[in-house]
Amino acid sequence: KYVIAQFIGAMLGAFFVWVFYRDHFKATEDGELKKAIFCTSPAIRNFSSNLISEIIGCFVLVFVVLYFTGAALNNIDTTTPIGLGSLGAMPVAILVWVIGLSLGGTTGYAINPARDLGPRIVHAILPIKNKASSDWSYSWIPVVGPVVGAVVAALLFLVLSS
Numbered sequence: 001k002y003v004i005a006q007f008i009g010a011m012l013g014a015f016f017v018w019v020f021y022r023d024h025f026k027a028t029e030d031g032e033l034k035k036a037i038f039c040t041s042p043a044i045r046n047f048s049s050n051l052i053s054e055i056i057g058c059f060v061l062v063f064v065v066l067y068f069t070g071a072a073l074n075n076i077d078t079t080t081p082i083g084l085g086s087l088g089a090m091p092v093a094i095l096v097w098v099i100g101l102s103l104g105g106t107t108g109y110a111i112n113p114a115r116d117l118g119p120r121i122v123h124a125i126l127p128i129k130n131k132a133s134s135d136w137s138y139s140w141i142p143v144v145g146p147v148v149g150a151v152v153a154a155l156l157f158l159v160l161s162s
Helices: 002-020 022-029 029-037 047-069 085-107 111-127 141-161
Strands: none
Touching: 002 022, 002 029, 002 111, 029 111, 047 085, 047 141, 085 141, 111 141
């Protein structure tokens, strides 16, 4: 349910951005700029390097968030970070910002399959004037990379916390 909700949320968000900025989409001629609103794209197209970037980005996100929440270490409710109360989202927001600053230039750092694939599907469906290709040959990178990164991070966390 959680994964489906993320995809639906990302797709609805992309759709409403298009609705809200419709005049801007009409005035903008560059199809690549329009596509960049919806999905990521590599600065330099090198699938192995792009995949590694996405794996590292999501690995860092998941691994650090697992430690922020104290999951499995303290056998506590993992929905809120230890002792952070309502400010619990702030360290994660800063972490995502840091990942973006360090790795964002290479791939646009999807670090979540829903962040890229859902809006990419919306881009493909919407009747956008002069839009670029949705670049389906690249679309697997921001899906597979984060999944691999998250799995490796979770496994390493489990090994280190046992």
